[in-house]
Amino acid sequence: MKAVRIHEDGGPEVLVLEDVPDPEAGAGEVLVELRAAALNHLDVWIRRGLPSVPKPRILGADGAGVVAALGAGVAGFEIGERVVINPGIPHDGRITVIGEHTDGTYCELKAIPASQLHALAGSLSFEEGAAFPLVxxxxxxxxxxxxxxxxxxxxxxxxxxxxxxxxxxxxxxxxxxxxxxxxxxxxxxxxxxxxxxxxxxxxxxxxxxxxxxxxxxxxxxxxxxxxxxxxxxxxxxxxxxxxxxxxxxxxxxxxxxxxxxxxxxxxxxxxxxSTMGLPSDFEAAYELIRNGRSRVHIDSVYPLREAQAAHERLESGSQFGKVVLSISKSP
Structure with missing residues (x-):
């Protein structure tokens, strides 16, 4: 699959689009074919250099896509179903964040614990689904x-x-x-x-x-x-x-x-x-969006191959809303 990774600390130029092995869904996981990933300032801080983050690393906490495969023991999802990722995984009283503590969503395929996936509302595009979770x-x-x-x-x-x-x-x-x-x-x-x-x-x-x-x-x-x-x-x-x-x-x-x-x-x-949120925060915030009480704001959308330009846009501080990567499966 195609993925954007960093191999060293630095500016947007260290974001590299490259081929990496396709992941597989393990027990309790769902393989998601990503269609969109949103940028967060967390991505910038990691890219600039967080000693706790090993490299190479695929950045990106937020994502939305379709179910590509189900791991052993997973029920409640169907192949082709539209889904959104909750990027905060509770672990030993703390929150593990996708893209920081594990590889992230700047890629075509991502294996995600089934507990972190939710059906993407029909009223939301993939870009909107990717844009709301973390923030x-x-x-x-x-x-x-x-x-x-x-x-x-x-x-x-x-x-x-x-x-x-x-x-x-x-x-x-x-x-x-x-x-x-x-x-x-x-x-x-x-x-x-x-x-x-x-x-x-x-x-x-x-x-x-x-x-x-x-x-x-x-x-x-x-x-x-x-x-x-x-x-x-x-x-x-x-x-x-x-x-x-x-x-x-x-x-x-x-x-x-x-x-x-x-x-x-x-x-x-x-x-x-305060930092991130528990599953209850994600679910309550998502309900506000699903029922139309809150709106998702998107500033701009870039193809995955233009992740460097997307980071430049985010770091410029001129955006109003989320900067999003659109992901198309490579032939």
Whole structure:
């Protein structure tokens, strides 16, 4: 089969399309003929260099396709059935992620534990099926399982346009929460408004904390979706309401932010750490999409052979929605 692998750390140029042996479905596994795989920032971090990830490695956590073969003991699936992959595999109290701890989905065929597969809704394309799992289950765990978002609450989402930020916007809308979203791009803010964001903030010129105060009658937000880290942490603490919740799943600008710790106790804030999601988060997020309460946003689609260009698009930061690879079976 064809697969995109990395043999060394580096930029997009280290992504190599090559022939690798076809996998086989083991006991309890399903062989999936992939039709689409979505990019995540996790792929970029692995490509740049995570010492814990051996090489060569096929990147990609997310994917959707059709059932090609069933391993021993597998029931409930049919050959040719459209399926979507849940990339987070519970293991000894932790989550093993496809594409990080095992080979991923930038390939034509992938053997997947049957427990990680779900029927792909007829209303979704393969590209949409590949685009939602990691970011939606991450956002659901952050907002619903951890922070307990409720109708009428105010939620601050930094950096609208990325996968987790957009999934957070969609989940907030589904639960009736009011969203305040930020970006330095006027185009992204316009797209966010069209997607249902309530308050738009250009964080490159506006005082985000002041806008939050004005938008909430001086109270602050109930929840901050914090994925940025050093560049936003102080403002996240300042923007939160008394007894507000800050939920953190990443730190794209750096992991050692300055912090006026007194804000934590004076405002009695709660900080939640969160990563990926449990099967229950995936299933609940998928239900929101299946019943039309949440939408999947796709920025662009590239053929598998153009994985380098897809990574360049993701790293540019100019995307609004998911960057997806379309996969066609080679002759």
């Amino acid at each position: 939606f289950e991450t956002a659901h765990r952050m907002l619903v399982t951890k922070a307990g978002v409720r109708e009428g609450e105010n939620v601050l989402i930094w950096g609208i346009g990325g996968g987790v930020a957009l999934a957070s916007l969609e989940i907030c809308r589904a639960f009736g929460a009011r969203t305040i979203v930020t970006s330095s791009s006027a185009e992204k803010l316009e797209l966010a408004a069209a997607a249902g964001a309530d308050v738009l903030v250009d964080h490159s010129v506006d005082d985000v904390v002041e806008v939050v105060r004005e938008a909430t009658g001086g109270r602050g937000v109930d929840i901050v979706v914090e994925t940025v880290g050093e560049a936003t942490w102080e403002r996240s603490l300042a923007a939160a309401a008394n007894e507000g919740r800050i939920v953190v799943c990443g730190a794209t600008s750096g992991h050692s932010p300055p912090a006026r710790l007194y804000r934590l106790w004076w405002k009695q804030l709660t900080v939640y750490g």
